[in-house]
Amino acid sequence: MRGKKKTLKREKSAMTVSMYGNLLFVLIELVMAVYTSSQAVLLDAVYDGIEFFMLLPSVLMIPLLYKPSSEKRPFGYMQVETIFLVVKGITMTAVTLGLIVNNLDLLLHGGRRISFDTVAYFELFACVLGLAVALYLKRKNRSLNSPLIETEMQGWKIDCVVSLGMAAAFFLPRMLPDGPWQVLTPYLDQIITIVLSMFMLPAPIRTVISGLRDLLLLPPDQETVESIHQIVEQALQGTNYAQIQHEIVKTGRKLWISTYITLDKDEISLLKFQQAQTRCIEALGKEYTDFYFELLPLIEFQQEQLSTV
Helix, strand or coil: CHHHHHHHHHHHHHHHHHHHHHHHHHHHHHHHHHHHCCHHHHHHHHHHHHHHHHHHHHHHHHHHHCCCCCCCCCCCCHHHHHHHHHHHHHHHHHHHHHHHHHHHHHHHCCCCCCCHHHHHHHHHHHHHHHHHHHHHHHHHHHHHCCHHHHHHHHHHHHHHHHHHHHHHHHCHHHHCCCCHHHHHHHHHHHHHHHHHHHHHCHHHHHHHHHHHHHHCCCCCCHHHHHHHHHHHHHHCCCCCEEEEEEEEEEECCEEEEEEEEEECCCCCCHHHHHHHHHHHHHHHHCCCCCEEEEEEECCCCCHHHHHHC
């Protein structure tokens, strides 16, 4: 119990740092978006603003994720996290599509000139800040393995790469000599915004798809399924069974693994069965931090046996 409380505090602390870092980002980006009239900076501001408002309930939600499962809640509160991530992914997708449409409209109406140097230097600053927060979250998540922190870390990494790319793009007018390409200058901000939006779009869509799979209690990705199969079957080597079946479900950060084995004999040693389950749990624990595993004998009845019961 004490270990769980310590882990909860560490996760909440990491998410709080991400939240305040995000708030700082949003405030600076809003000021810069108004000052420069840049759609690209506005994209960052809106995106990070949504991140901030979605982070507020996520920080409050963390204690629920550490409550144990019960008869009323056999999966605990893990699906609350999944629902939250799905809502966040849908919101991000909708905002990104909206910005693409808005900037296409600006392109068709002559574009807009902005202060490229100001935006470029600001994006360099944003890149450094994003990298610092991403490295902090990565260090914190080494022992926590939290999907919430992992999602935030990936978001900061994307922000860092995007800011670096934007800085390079907005330095182009300074680096390139005057020429026929200058006619494209009013459209540069909108072009960059649309390209960035297309670059960002797959991440929230993947979050939605993954979350819906969890909510529908479908198996996780094929790589995870194959890894679990290999670990369990290797741990069961030497156990006398004729057939093996796996049921794997993911809710939020937790994996629920049920392995059914068909015994090749009518008798079973409970001690050996318990030892086999322990070996599986130890092997899985080297790869996964939050999971539930049960090893069960698969008992099949013939029709004639059922009629005599």
